Amino acid sequence: MVTVQEATARILQALYTPRVESIPLAQANGRVLAEKITADRDLPPFDRATMDGIAITYQAWYEGRRTFAVTGLQAAGMPPQALQNATHAVEVMTGAVLPGGTDTVVRYEDITIQDGTATINAPTVERGQNIHYQGSDARQNSCLLEPGLVLSPAEVAVLASVGKPFVNVFAPPRAAVVSTGDELVDVVETPLPHQVRRSNGHALVAALESLGVHASLSHLPDNKDVLQTKLRDMVEANDVMILSGGVSKGKFDFVPEVLGSLGVVKHVHQVSQRPGKPFWFGASASGKTVFALPGNPVSTFLCFQRYVRPWLLQSLGVQEAPAYAVLAEPFSFPPRLTHFLQVSVRNEQGRLMAYPDAGGGSGDFANLKNVTGFLELPLEQTRFEAGEVFPYWPFRA
16 A cells, blocks of 8 residues: 555656647647747837827927827727827727837826816826837747647637647547446336446546547446456556556455556555545556546545546646645644544634535535535544645545
8 A cells, every 4th residue: 555645646656648739729728738839020029109199299298388289099909100209199999019219108097178278287297108119019039939838718819829720738638537337227227126327427427528628438337357357448548547446355346456567557546535545547668647536426536536537637737836735724634544523614813724524425426505615634644624735636626
């Protein structure tokens, strides 16, 4: 048995190398950037007015002039005009090029225009006010976006601004989710008293979808021969496979043995944690990765959030900052195991406060609807006091 920290280290040493694909800009939101993006020109590319008003030469105002003859109009998208006389002004619109010979914009709210003459009513004017200067955001060829960034609408705008109709992103892995167990029946079936409907596989597929990974979903019985035949093809056809069930010490828990026979080398089996102690992780010589999660629903869900999700994101180059929360109420856990406590987190005056809601154990998946994530309580302690800060693994906002 290994600790949570040892398991994490072994898993993150076995990242997979994603393929790179080029996709249209319209499909980029939520994908992981695989190329460095640089500015193709200064941003902004010209001195730009940030208010509607008049453009003047500041020196004229400084020397006491308050009225200016309006001699032109500079609209956004027009080639730049030039001010020929420092006692004159040019009307200028937001987003327009600053007219040559001017260096200050006074907004309409601070002026009166009558009979072609603008009068400045503001008590003060600052040189350079209401101007977004060329290159103040970024200089040509400077780096704007680095690989490993999860693209949001904000980055899509940046990509458009530098003329990227297509962008290189990391392709998600080919993935398969497999549930096992003779007690499980399909969602559409009416279970007998000794059966339950399959839920773990659907939860795992949905969790992968939230990360942009499309996965096939299968179910296999607790039969060694069937597992060996079916899993052989699945391991070869996918970059990563996630199994649920069949990894403990029961007489029908064949998954570790079968995976070993298929050339998947075990890196982790059994972790000193609750829930999810039987967790299994391995990889083949050809770079195929397998996570075999315990079958109890909360164990499956926790192990995905704690191990599979970080592995996937780091494989794509995404570095997430660790989250922490403050335990809001005292809690005890005597076993010498890392305990992943189900909690509901609330933001209270800038502090994430975690309220325990332990539920009925690793089989009580219904309790997950009441919580927002797991608080990781270290095995070195048995008593956890209100106010202590611990790692927090959220699965909902």
